[in-house]
Amino acid sequence: MSPPPDGVSPAVAAIEALLTASVGTRTAIGRIERLHHPWVLRAHAVEAPGLPGTVIVKCLRPEGYGLRSAEELARCEHAALTFIADDLRLGLAPRLYAASPDSRLLVMEDLHPRTxxxxxxxxxxxxxxxxxxxxxxxxxxxxxxxxxxxxxxxxxxxxxxxxxxxxxxxxxxxxxxxxxxxxxxxxxxxxxxxxxxxxxxxxxxxxxxxxxxxxxxxxxxxxxxxxxxxxxxxxxxxxxxxxxxxxxxxxxxxxxxxxxxxxxxxxxxxxxxxxxxxxxxxxxxxxxxxxxxxxxxxxxxxxxxxxxxxxxxxxxxxxxxxxxxxxxxxxxxxxxxxxxxxxxxxxxxxxxxxxxxxxxxxxxxxxxxxxxxxxxxxxx
CATH class of the missing domain: 3.90.1200 (Aminoglycoside 3'-phosphotransferase; Chain: A, domain 2)
Known part of the structure; x- marks a missing residue:
């Protein structure tokens, strides 16, 4: 089920569609767990061939901080995770599984149980x-x-x-x-x-x-x-x-x-x-x-x-x-x-x-x- 509306969390259907398009097979999410910020979620999959049982979903923040807008923060994380994995070929950051074209929704590796x-x-x-x-x-x-x-x-x-x-x-x-x-x-x-x-x-x-x-x-x-x-x-x-x-x-x-x-x-x-x-x-x-x-x-x-x-x-x-x-x-x-x-x-x-x-x-x-x-x- 989707988390209650809060102006930040995406619908489960949006996450499922993004992952399905990324991995090429149907992906189904059973539940969403809010983490330390309302825009950071853990999605528990019930059907996700080729993916682990949980993934982290990062949504667009309600506002930016520092010198960057919320949109630029999301674009920058999208670019950085791709750059580190594909260009630098380093395993130092979470793997990015999927991202919406506008970077407003990022789905990445769940590093749990790391703390x-x-x-x-x-x-x-x-x-x-x-x-x-x-x-x-x-x-x-x-x-x-x-x-x-x-x-x-x-x-x-x-x-x-x-x-x-x-x-x-x-x-x-x-x-x-x-x-x-x-x-x-x-x-x-x-x-x-x-x-x-x-x-x-x-x-x-x-x-x-x-x-x-x-x-x-x-x-x-x-x-x-x-x-x-x-x-x-x-x-x-x-x-x-x-x-x-x-x-x-x-x-x-x-x-x-x-x-x-x-x-x-x-x-x-x-x-x-x-x-x-x-x-x-x-x-x-x-x-x-x-x-x-x-x-x-x-x-x-x-x-x-x-x-x-x-x-x-x-x-x-x-x-x-x-x-x-x-x-x-x-x-x-x-x-x-x-x-x-x-x-x-x-x-x-x-x-x-x-x-x-x-x-x-x-x-x-x-x-x-x-x-x-x-x-x-x-x-x-």
Missing amino acids: ELAGQLRRDGLTPVLDDELTAFARSAGELAAASVGRAALFGVRRTALGTGAGQLDDWEHAHIGLWRNGLAGAAAFGVPLPAAAERDLAAAVAELADPGPFLALTNGDTEAHNFLTGPGGRGRLTDFEGAGFRHALTAAACFSVPGPNWLGVSGAGQVAAFRRALARTVPEAEDDQRFGFGLTAASMVWVMMRADRLGTLDARRPGDDSRTQMVALLESGARTAEAYRALPHLAGWCWSTAALLRRRWPDSDIDAAAIAPYTWRER
């Missing part, structure tokens, strides 16, 4: 087993980048064929770049404007990401642990390619050096090394400490500046809010990354001084960051 790595980390903390899974995650992201280097034009052809306009193919202007301006303004409004030397460092970081050179590669646009599914007996898979595009490969490694939205801290030296080894198979520049280090620092610092837009919001929150502690940890981890690679020293100095000011202004955040276990969940 989100982020959920496992939240539940168990950073165990040795999950540290290995994080390394597998980093290696997979590096392998995707390595395999895709030099093939941006082919991915562009796939996106254009699905209806993406030429003006929408400039993936460097995605969240890792465009939103740093809001952070710069937010820092000034909060009373911690960047000194001129730190602004020059930030400009150099932005320029690095905007012109990746040999590091131009495919990323899914949101390389975080909730987009890696892992489980016993099978290799992990990268998921969620709505934001996929060709951009600086090291934007996909920054999550291992500075915490993403979910975490108070990370501990990713081993993961960064795994990503780097995988990338270096086709990008020899990744073996150059200076070039790799500058790229990773640039990606990490631009992420820090994106999050700096939240300074005023966090200042209004109650004492003890985890987001305050996370902001301090984020600034300090960005500074440590810069110091480790001897890059962007003035921007690192601004991070240290701003973190010190926050510790004074928010006494609840003045704690020993080293005592926070890596991948401690940020309570919202």
Whole structure:
């Protein structure tokens, strides 16, 4: 039976027709199960020769996010899954079984019983087993980048064929770049404007990401642990390619050096090394400490500046809010990354001084960051 109408879910008949046309034999769906978003469903088949018993159905979102409309998000995922499977011949992402001509309906491999790595980390903390899974995650992201280097034009052809306009193919202007301006303004409004030397460092970081050179590669646009599914007996898979595009490969490694939205801290030296080894198979520049280090620092610092837009919001929150502690940890981890690679020293100095000011202004955040276990969940 179909799920209740919600403005997102397709009729079962539409899914059956799409799969029947794709596999060439009649396909029948017994029931539909809603998952974590109303536009992501699990379809249970009762008659599906050549297909597994369940498939994932992804529908058009009610609205877009970031720099892409809902339609462009769907087209991009369609293009990315096809590109990864057919052009790169990699088994790193779900297999796409069928897609409507307008990409509004995608039917793909159900990766169950694999589960989100982020959920496992939240539940168990950073165990040795999950540290290995994080390394597998980093290696997979590096392998995707390595395999895709030099093939941006082919991915562009796939996106254009699905209806993406030429003006929408400039993936460097995605969240890792465009939103740093809001952070710069937010820092000034909060009373911690960047000194001129730190602004020059930030400009150099932005320029690095905007012109990746040999590091131009495919990323899914949101390389975080909730987009890696892992489980016993099978290799992990990268998921969620709505934001996929060709951009600086090291934007996909920054999550291992500075915490993403979910975490108070990370501990990713081993993961960064795994990503780097995988990338270096086709990008020899990744073996150059200076070039790799500058790229990773640039990606990490631009992420820090994106999050700096939240300074005023966090200042209004109650004492003890985890987001305050996370902001301090984020600034300090960005500074440590810069110091480790001897890059962007003035921007690192601004991070240290701003973190010190926050510790004074928010006494609840003045704690020993080293005592926070890596991948401690940020309570919202």
